Amino acid sequence: MKDIFDKESMSKDIAEIENIICNYQRYGLLDRENAMKKIKELRISDEDIAAATSINLSVFSIPFSQSTNDQIVGELAMQRDILQAKLIKKQVEEQK
Secondary structure, three states: OHHHHHHHHHHHHHHHHHHHHHHHHHHOOOOHHHHHHHHHHHHHHOHHHHHHHHHHHHHOOOOHHHOOHHHHHHHHHHHHHHHHHHHHHHHHHHHO
């Protein structure tokens, strides 16, 4: 049951991130507050994202208030990619 919840949660997070990224790419609009909230939420709730973020922040760190929209979207894209990889891995494991 936990796996189903995890997959649904990851799919929901991926969809939310995709929506934020697509709105930025298509219309040039970024709800910075919503994007930063999503980034922070996933940094806390997902251990793989937390690990990747720690590595990135050890090399280069800018406060959100000083980050460009492209930098924020870049972090969201990284988080999306991590979640997509985890989701694919879970699906492959289920098929075995």
